[in-house]
Amino acid sequence: MGGIINAIDDQTLHDLARQVGLALTRQGLMLASAESCTGGWLGQIVTSIPGSSAWYESGFITYTANAKQKMLGISTKTLKEYGEVSEQIAREMAHGVVARSGAQISVSITGIAGPGGGTTKKPVGMVCFAWEIKDNHMRSETRHFSGDREAIRQQSVAVAMQGLIALLRDTDYSVA
Numbered sequence: 001m002g003g004i005i006n007a008i009d010d011q012t013l014h015d016l017a018r019q020v021g022l023a024l025t026r027q028g029l030m031l032a033s034a035e036s037c038t039g040g041w042l043g044q045i046v047t048s049i050p051g052s053s054a055w056y057e058s059g060f061i062t063y064t065a066n067a068k069q070k071m072l073g074i075s076t077k078t079l080k081e082y083g084e085v086s087e088q089i090a091r092e093m094a095h096g097v098v099a100r101s102g103a104q105i106s107v108s109i110t111g112i113a114g115p116g117g118g119t120t121k122k123p124v125g126m127v128c129f130a131w132e133i134k135d136n137h138m139r140s141e142t143r144h145f146s147g148d149r150e151a152i153r154q155q156s157v158a159v160a161m162q163g164l165i166a167l168l169r170d171t172d173y174s175v176a
Contacts, residue, residue: 008154016161017046023168024055024105029133031164032103033059034072034093036084036110037127042157057103062093068110072096085110087128087140094130094138104134105167107160113152127156131167139167 024031033042043059046052060071065084068074073096074089082088093108111127118124123144130140141163145155 008151008158013045013154013157013161014048016158016165017049017052020046020161020164020168021049021052021055023165027168029055029105029168030057030101030103031055032057032097032101032106033160034097034106034108035059035061036063036068036093036108037113038109038153038156038160039063041153042107042109042160045157045161058101060097060100068093068096072100083122085112085122085126085128087130087142090128090130091132091138091140094132094140098132098134105164106130106132107164109156109160111152111156113149113156115149125152127152127159129156129160129163131160131163133167133171137167137171139163 035042040059040061046056062068062071065079072093074092078088078092090108090110093110094106097106108130112118112122112124114124125145127145128142130138132138143159145152
């Protein structure tokens with residue numbers, strides 16, 4: 001999944017959510033999400049799809065480090081070593097969601113949507129993702145998006161859903 005996604009419209013996000021729902025339904029899986037910089041946008045998009053309660057279990061909005069620790073079990077050591085916006089934190093978020101929900105698959109998003117908050121090492125537009133299927137099959141990646149705050153957040157939601165579709169396509173996992 002390389003490259004930068006250009007402007008995404010709501011219809012594209014809804015189409016991706018429908019694809020996620022179909023893939024989850026085919027494999028008999030429930031999804032839960034952990035969002036930071038997107039503030040629940042992924043959860044809003046997937047729950048706008050009629051029937052999504054058959055495949056979307058819950059969403060955690062963990063905007064602060066404290067919320068990530070309390071709600072998802074993110075370790076203080078990882079936070080100190082890598083910072084809130086890192087693949088390591090995204091991985092712990094995805095794992096924490098699976099551990100704290102009834103879902104078998106999770107997605108997490110943490111990043112810097114701007115306009116402030118960026119640094120040379122972690123600029124505005126840097127977003128980290130992780131996807132986990134229960135029993136520790138996990139993927140993660142970091143993307144760098146351009147645009148304003150809304151564009152960065154919108155692109156993040158799209159990439160999170162594209163990652164779910166790819167993980168489900170590449171993994172033969174079904175609930176017994």
